Amino acid sequence: MEKIKQFFSKLWVSIKDFFVNFNYKKVLKIFTNTKVLNSFAAIFVGLLIGFIVMIFVAKNPFTGEWSFNTALDGLERLFGGGSRSLKNFGDVLFKAAPLILVGLSVGFAFKTGLFNIGASGQFMVGGVAALYAANLLTLPTGLHFVVAALAGIAAGAIWGFVPGILKAIYNVNEVITTIMMNYIAMYLTVMMVTYPKVYDGGLTAINTNFPTAHTPVLGLDKLFPGSNIDISIIIAILVAVLIWFVLEKTTLGYQLKAVGHSKDASKYAGINYKKSVAVSMMIAGGLAGLAAALYYLPIKPAYFRPIEVISPIGFEGISIALIGQSHPLAIIFSGTLISYIKEGASQMQLFGFNKEITNIVISVIIYMIAISSYLGMVINKRKERKRELAKEEETDEENKEEPQVKGGEING
Amino acid sequence: MDYAIEMLNITKSFGPLVANDNIDLKVKHGEIHAILGENGAGKSTLMSILFGLYKADKGTIKINGETVNIDSPNDANDLNIGMVHQHFKLVEVFTVLENIVLGLEDKKKGYLDLETPREKIQKLIDRYNLKVDLNALIKDISVGAQQRVEILKMLYRDAETLIFDEPTAVLTPQEIDGLFEIIREFAKEGKSIIIITHKLNEIKAIADNCTILRKGKHVGTVDVKDTSVNRLAKLMVGRDVDFSVEKALSKPKDSVLSVKNLNYYNKDKTKKLLNNINFDVREGEIVCIAGIEGNGQTELVNLITGLDPVTEEGSLISLNKEDITKASIRERFEAGMSHIPEDRHKHGLILDYNLAENFISNTYYKPKFQEHHILNFENIYHYAEELIEKYDVRSSLGSKSKARSMSGGNQQKAIIARETSRKHNFLVAAQPTRGLDVGAIEYVHKTLVEERDRGNAILVISLELDEVMNIADRILVIYEGQIMAELDPKKTNVEEIGLYMSGSKKQKVNGGSKDGEN
Numbered sequence: 067m068e069k070i071k072q073f074f075s076k077l078w079v080s081i082k083d084f085f086v087n088f089n090y091k092k093v094l095k096i097f098t099n100t101k102v103l104n105s106f107a108a109i110f111v112g113l114l115i116g117f118i119v120m121i122f123v124a125k126n127p128f129t130g131e132w133s134f135n136t137a138l139d140g141l142e143r144l145f146g147g148g149s150r151s152l153k154n155f156g157d158v159l160f161k162a163a164p165l166i167l168v169g170l171s172v173g174f175a176f177k178t179g180l181f182n183i184g185a186s187g188q189f190m191v192g193g194v195a196a197l198y199a200a201n202l203l204t205l206p207t208g209l210h211f212v213v214a215a216l217a218g219i220a221a222g223a224i225w226g227f228v229p230g231i232l233k234a235i236y237n238v239n240e241v242i243t244t245i246m247m248n249y250i251a252m253y254l255t256v257m258m259v260t261y262p263k264v265y266d267g268g269l270t271a272i273n274t275n276f277p278t279a280h281t282p283v284l285g286l287d288k289l290f291p292g293s294n295i296d297i298s299i300i301i302a303i304l305v306a307v308l309i310w311f312v313l314e315k316t317t318l319g320y321q322l323k324a325v326g327h328s329k330d331a332s333k334y335a336g337i338n339y340k341k342s343v344a345v346s347m348m349i350a351g352g353l354a355g356l357a358a359a360l361y362y363l364p365i366k367p368a369y370f371r372p373i374e375v376i377s378p379i380g381f382e383g384i385s386i387a388l389i390g391q392s393h394p395l396a397i398i399f400s401g402t403l404i405s406y407i408k409e410g411a412s413q414m415q416l417f418g419f420n421k422e423i424t425n426i427v428i429s430v431i432i433y434m435i436a437i438s439s440y441l442g443m444v445i446n447k448r449k450e451r452k453r454e455l456a457k458e459e460e461t462d463e464e465n466k467e468e469p470q471v472k473g474g475e476i477n478g
Numbered sequence: 479m480d481y482a483i484e485m486l487n488i489t490k491s492f493g494p495l496v497a498n499d500n501i502d503l504k505v506k507h508g509e510i511h512a513i514l515g516e517n518g519a520g521k522s523t524l525m526s527i528l529f530g531l532y533k534a535d536k537g538t539i540k541i542n543g544e545t546v547n548i549d550s551p552n553d554a555n556d557l558n559i560g561m562v563h564q565h566f567k568l569v570e571v572f573t574v575l576e577n578i579v580l581g582l583e584d585k586k587k588g589y590l591d592l593e594t595p596r597e598k599i600q601k602l603i604d605r606y607n608l609k610v611d612l613n614a615l616i617k618d619i620s621v622g623a624q625q626r627v628e629i630l631k632m633l634y635r636d637a638e639t640l641i642f643d644e645p646t647a648v649l650t651p652q653e654i655d656g657l658f659e660i661i662r663e664f665a666k667e668g669k670s671i672i673i674i675t676h677k678l679n680e681i682k683a684i685a686d687n688c689t690i691l692r693k694g695k696h697v698g699t700v701d702v703k704d705t706s707v708n709r710l711a712k713l714m715v716g717r718d719v720d721f722s723v724e725k726a727l728s729k730p731k732d733s734v735l736s737v738k739n740l741n742y743y744n745k746d747k748t749k750k751l752l753n754n755i756n757f758d759v760r761e762g763e764i765v766c767i768a769g770i771e772g773n774g775q776t777e778l779v780n781l782i783t784g785l786d787p788v789t790e791e792g793s794l795i796s797l798n799k800e801d802i803t804k805a806s807i808r809e810r811f812e813a814g815m816s817h818i819p820e821d822r823h824k825h826g827l828i829l830d831y832n833l834a835e836n837f838i839s840n841t842y843y844k845p846k847f848q849e850h851h852i853l854n855f856e857n858i859y860h861y862a863e864e865l866i867e868k869y870d871v872r873s874s875l876g877s878k879s880k881a882r883s884m885s886g887g888n889q890q891k892a893i894i895a896r897e898t899s900r901k902h903n904f905l906v907a908a909q910p911t912r913g914l915d916v917g918a919i920e921y922v923h924k925t926l927v928e929e930r931d932r933g934n935a936i937l938v939i940s941l942e943l944d945e946v947m948n949i950a951d952r953i954l955v956i957y958e959g960q961i962m963a964e965l966d967p968k969k970t971n972v973e974e975i976g977l978y979m980s981g982s983k984k985q986k987v988n989g990g991s992k993d994g995e996n
């Protein structure tokens with residue numbers, strides 16, 4: 067207990083330090099960092115290409131004829147839909163929470179050298195576990211939510227642990243096992259959803275009427291009137307900070323990243339490779355499980371239906387982690403950004419656009435990020451060349467004199 | 479024009495560090511030109527500029543008198559410049575043949591054609607006696623063979639200028655002789671050769687001229703014929719270097735490490751790699767294992783340090799009277815072991831961690847570096863500064879330099895710093911001076927002797943007989959996984975050790991050492 071207290075006091079001190087030493091130059095430096103610039107450029111290009119597609123498909127909703135103005139209207143929604151009103155922005159934040167957590171799940175695993183394709187499966191079992199706990203337990207308000215969320219975390223963690231341990235002991239590639247775990251999760255949850263004690267035949271989904279277990283709102287709806295916002299966004303941000311802290315400041319993070327960088331060197335250093343891999347996958351799974359809890363427990367929840375489809379959210383998590391370059395704090399922004407674009411896209415439907423345009427935008431962003439490091443290199447090279455050409459002209463003059471030949475020795 | 483290669487006024491900085499400061503290098507056709515300099519002097523950097531891996535900030539490069547622009551290794555290729563890197567650049571899971579043609583693949587009807595190149599390469603192999611199995615995978619062949627693959631890669635690309643970055647660091651003396659013969663052959667054909675090495679007698683043996691760098695600056699270029707080894711050393715480090723190690727007679731006390739009946743087989747149990755090994759290392763002595771590479775040294779070290787598990791019944795390893803046969807690596811460290819590994823890139827360093835993080839890679843959990851599982855960065859960086867200062871580890875950004883960006887010798891120094899600064903009373907050092915300059919070697923040898931005099935037990939695995947003769951208090955010669963002899967360096971000579979090393983002579987030893995020399 068004492069230890070945990072100490073841990074959190076340290077965490078608090080380092081967060082405080084962050085704000086006390088807050089220095090705008092440092093922040094400016096972060097934003098002019100090439101990696102960050104690359105991400106911004108990628109997002110811009112993604113939106114631009116989305117717009118070009120919209121131009122092609124834009125039809126005037128009344129006449130049905132091609133119309134550039136409709137495309138502009140759509141673009142305006144895509145760009146500004148998420149911030150048209152406090153309600154819209156509240157909803158963006160509300161929907162961002164699970165996205166941030168799935169992004170963290172993938173990003174955390176990636177930082178430790180693992181590719182977690184199984185966030186979807188971990189999400190699905192986490193969701194069912196949280197809903198089971200919400201429906202079957204009787205607990206006081208607040209505590210019930212906490213327990214249900216923990217149930218989600220535990221189920222996700224177990225789902226991550228299995229591929230982790232398989233990799234640790236039998237060296238089975240986690241990409242394959244996590245994909246298989248996705249299928250197992252899909253069929254398992256389909257069976258579990260229709261369990262009579264939790265199933266609501268009218269809804270054709272797991273019952274969502276569990277008054278004591280809903281995510282607390284804590285008055286946030288006063289800030290964003292009319293929106294669905296609850297404390298899930300705060301939880302997501304706190305967890306992101308915690309994950310950043312664990313990765314950068316703790317021995318566990320040191321150890322997990324070391325294993326991610328080099329299995330052999332960390333083995334040599336006496337780090338328990340097997341344990342590290344298992345722990346890392348467990349944490350990743352737990353994060354996806356928590357995401358599911360925050361997705362299914364709100365007062366206006368998403369419904370868990372018995373359909374045989376692997377939840378696409380795990381793959382969105384990969385996108386979010388990629389855009390945030392696996393940095394836990396950057397993932398807060400990339401998760402919010404995706405949520406923002408999605409909100410805009412859903413409003414675009416008003417003008418007859420298909421909301422799948424978001425998928426185009428997101429995939430272009432990811433492609434751009436993938437090639438931006440290459441583009442960055444090309445641009446740098448170009449710059450260097452130009453600089454050199456300029457220099458060469460200068461030095462040409464100097465070089466006309468015989469370059470000094472150094473022979474023999476200078477120092478004796 | 480006289481010169482094949484001219485590098486004029488080359489300057490290159492990495493952040494605040496000027497790795498090459500206005501350096502000139504001129505090499506004629508048919509000349510073997512050595513480059514000498516301390517660890518981190520900028521030798522690899524200069525060669526990487528010639529090979530197009532780095533772009534110089536300033537300076538000109540002329541090939542056969544013509545100014546050229548080398549922006550990438552492809553440009554270097556087009557100018558017939560080839561390079562064998564300090565750390566080889568081969569694809570481990572590809573075959574030798576695939577590695578050689580990689581990047582220059584021929585196509586036949588759209589398919590990869592390996593048969594035409596195979597003929598050309600086979601001709602090269604025969605002509606220069608560069609024996610390798612073209613169908614073997616890189617990860618299955620010896621380091622010496624890998625180097626021959628790198629050489630074939632250059633020849634296959636018709637290189638006229640051949641750059642060798644520390645080619646001999648990883649070779650056995652026999653392989654070195656072979657390499658030098660090939661290099662002389664190249665020179666006779668009019669090719670220009672640039673060779674980086676820290677071994678001064680090798681420079682004397684093979685080079686015509688030698689360019690000396692110190693801390694990024696050009697100290698001079700000398701004619702090797704007229705320059706003594708001592709003079710070369712002095713030019714390079716700026717002071718006299720003491721080649722012989724001064725040490726008092728060892729006064730060994732209690733046994734620290736004890737190896738009993740150690741047997742080990744290869745994976746499919748078809749070959750015995752270690753055959754009934756018995757020996758002790760005692761407080762206050764340096765025991766050297768001498769032998770030709772590949773005679774079981776690596777396996778022996780891996781079993782002692784726990785990198786590989788002991789599989790045979792009856793084999794016993796104990797440290798400070800504690801049975802560690804089945805102990806984990808960390809338990810061994812805790813029991814007092816330190817380990818300078820043979821492969822610094824694979825085991826010794828986490829290349830993407832910075833220097834400070836690497837200094838704590840096996841002690842990060844100690845109270846000094848963490849409290850309640852939170853790393854104490856103040857102490858960590860403070861500790862790093864201490865080690866950097868004490869061991870003279872040079873790099874561009876000090877404790878914040880990524881291990882990957884450091885020069886080979888400085889990487890090695892960092893490992894030595896870490897392992898000898900940790901609490902321990904037993905040190906296994908596998909080829910501790912590989913890739914170090916003479917000044918640094920002198921320092922490492924001194925450190926080992928100091929360790930010994932402090933009462934630590936030291937086990938050194940070395941391929942170099944000079945080193946063995948210099949620092950050992952007791953020599954064990956290994957051949958085909960067996961200890962062939964136990965010798966007193968004062969009563970033996972290199973020739974005798976050579977006989978045991980090649981298996982042509984065998985002493986009757988019980989291997990134990992309680993009674994000292996026999």
Ligand SMILES: Nc1ncnc2c1ncn2[C@@H]1O[C@H](COP(=O)(O)OP(=O)(O)OP(=O)(O)O)[C@@H](O)[C@H]1O
Nearest residue numbers: 492517518519520521522523873883884885886887
């Ligand atoms: N990519 C890089 N980024 C930053 N610093 C670098 C980089 N490459 C080299 N350096 C620094 O430049 C200096 C010269 O390095 P270089 O590898 O040329 O040394 P070297 O003479 O080959 O030494 P060694 O004998 O140890 O191999 C070193 O201090 C090294 O840390």
Ligand SMILES: [Mg+2]
Nearest residue numbers: 522564885886
């Ligand atoms: Mg070098």
